[in-house]
Amino acid sequence: MGSSDFDNEDQTTFGPTMSIRGFKMGSSDSVNEDETNLRPTMSNETVTSLRENMIHNTKGRNVFRYYEVINFLGEGSMGSVKAVRKKDDKAGGSAYQGRLLRSNTAPKSVIEESHKKTYALKSIILSRVSNGYLDELHNEITILQSLDHPNIVKAYEVYENNVNIYLVLENCTGGDLYSRGPYSEKYSAKIIGKLLSAILHMHNHNITHRDLKFENIMFESKAEDAEIKLIDFGLAKKCDPKKSKHMSAGVGTIYTIAPEIFTGVYTSQVDIWSIGVIAYMVLSSSKPFHEREKKKMIKRITSGDYTFYSSAWENLSDESMNFVNSLIVVKPSERLTARQAMKHRWLTDEFPLSERKPDECVMHKVQQSIIEYDNVGEFKKMALMVIAHKSSSDEIIELRKAFDAYDTANDGVISLTEFKAVMSSSATNYADEDIKRIFETLDAGKDGSIYYTEFLAATLEAQGRIVEETLANAFDRIDSDDTGYISRENLRDFLGKESSEEKIDHLLAEADYDGDGKITFEEFLQAFHASKR
Numbered sequence: 001m002g003s004s005d006f007d008n009e010d011q012t013t014f015g016p017t018m019s020i021r022g023f024k025m026g027s028s029d030s031v032n033e034d035e036t037n038l039r040p041t042m043s044n045e046t047v048t049s050l051r052e053n054m055i056h057n058t059k060g061r062n063v064f065r066y067y068e069v070i071n072f073l074g075e076g077s078m079g080s081v082k083a084v085r086k087k088d089d090k091a092g093g094s095a096y097q098g099r100l101l102r103s104n105t106a107p108k109s110v111i112e113e114s115h116k117k118t119y120a121l122k123s124i125i126l127s128r129v130s131n132g133y134l135d136e137l138h139n140e141i142t143i144l145q146s147l148d149h150p151n152i153v154k155a156y157e158v159y160e161n162n163v164n165i166y167l168v169l170e171n172c173t174g175g176d177l178y179s180r181g182p183y184s185e186k187y188s189a190k191i192i193g194k195l196l197s198a199i200l201h202m203h204n205h206n207i208t209h210r211d212l213k214f215e216n217i218m219f220e221s222k223a224e225d226a227e228i229k230l231i232d233f234g235l236a237k238k239c240d241p242k243k244s245k246h247m248s249a250g251v252g253t254i255y256t257i258a259p260e261i262f263t264g265v266y267t268s269q270v271d272i273w274s275i276g277v278i279a280y281m282v283l284s285s286s287k288p289f290h291e292r293e294k295k296k297m298i299k300r301i302t303s304g305d306y307t308f309y310s311s312a313w314e315n316l317s318d319e320s321m322n323f324v325n326s327l328i329v330v331k332p333s334e335r336l337t338a339r340q341a342m343k344h345r346w347l348t349d350e351f352p353l354s355e356r357k358p359d360e361c362v363m364h365k366v367q368q369s370i371i372e373y374d375n376v377g378e379f380k381k382m383a384l385m386v387i388a389h390k391s392s393s394d395e396i397i398e399l400r401k402a403f404d405a406y407d408t409a410n411d412g413v414i415s416l417t418e419f420k421a422v423m424s425s426s427a428t429n430y431a432d433e434d435i436k437r438i439f440e441t442l443d444a445g446k447d448g449s450i451y452y453t454e455f456l457a458a459t460l461e462a463q464g465r466i467v468e469e470t471l472a473n474a475f476d477r478i479d480s481d482d483t484g485y486i487s488r489e490n491l492r493d494f495l496g497k498e499s500s501e502e503k504i505d506h507l508l509a510e511a512d513y514d515g516d517g518k519i520t521f522e523e524f525l526q527a528f529h530a531s532k533r
Contacts, residue, residue, distance in 0.1 A: 054389040063159040079124040093476025095521040097484040113469035120171040136234035143233040149412040151198040174219025188282040189350030200338040201412030212274035259302040269332035276327025284312040304330040319346040358401040369462035379510040386474040388456035413449035486519040
């Protein structure tokens, strides 16, 4: 390993979600038995929830029948990442297929809206990768299905055939953390606060990222105030807390790797060490550990041998250094947890909740939308969940700020206590039982928390009328076999473990106006715009 292994150049990143790791110990063969047994698979027999079913998995379809390439974002020995958009004749998907029109193409307005949306297409050539790497990709898809957070990249579709696997993802166009900077102390706190929130969300779901680094933190757009997105979950690990929280596979990137990984026994606390290193770097534009020789580098990491040597620290607060010192701690038990780090004074001073809220006018509209959502029919709620998942960042900027205002713990979900606090602070006096009922209406997963997509689904209409192109894409997602109508089987597949014949009957009753057992796009639109419980 040469000297450049500790510089930016060795961490070559191909587009928003495909990177060549500069350092990776061992291989999939080094994973011990407990990790192999727990590794997620893409089994079709797995029953998932509605929230997890937002990612559409298909086999045998040609992705380039649906998408056209705009430009290349990067290419490596195992595949590539391209920027793509829907083809004109696929805009709106199956919503416009088989209709009694001269052509099956979408209206001009729908095509124009479709042109505004680009995606990242990550492709892997199966003949060029090992089974271990393929496991990583399948693992990444499974992990993304289970996560729902404003600072975690979204996946939309998976196309799999005998030659390639393609993953259609949110296209983060603003570059990684290396592409901007130097960062002010306040902006550094925003980056770290958002990153910690995403990691806290993951840790609460027993998932460890295991490869946090500058290259895996992207800006979602070129805007100056763009949000960050955490990417690349190929090395992420979901543990079964009933068995063991310990992991053993030697994985990571040398400049952010935690010392306990070298021992072969570690927990999710490795992510916190990495965040400490990242915080050090964004604050000072320098690295805490930097050696030309691999052995010397490992020795410094395992002994926690670092100093605040850069002159940049002379202009930074003592609290920022205390924050870093609280995370770059050799003993994991003495290192702050993600939740504890979120409450550190440096973050509460430099990244306060008051600066993350939208204005009162937006908050009022959001609250009104939440109240009205209580009376929305189940079919429209299902459609709104799909629309929320597919919404691009620029479509929901203010709603994301509103979510932050409700999520005061900054852990990526809204608890009943948090929800009550915001609703009770409004000018309208709501009874506790009414607030609880509304909360349960938003909690589509019935797990005691309102997730990000659930919140967006309830508040999307606060921003005005939803355009036809967006509705067509929602229809297309539920009509997974592209027949041009939503069938009973489509609903059963889409609802997953939340499916029951009684619920399907209820959904059909709301939208199948002619009673033929299927829902056309015209019926979908009629049900969406007229839906009441």
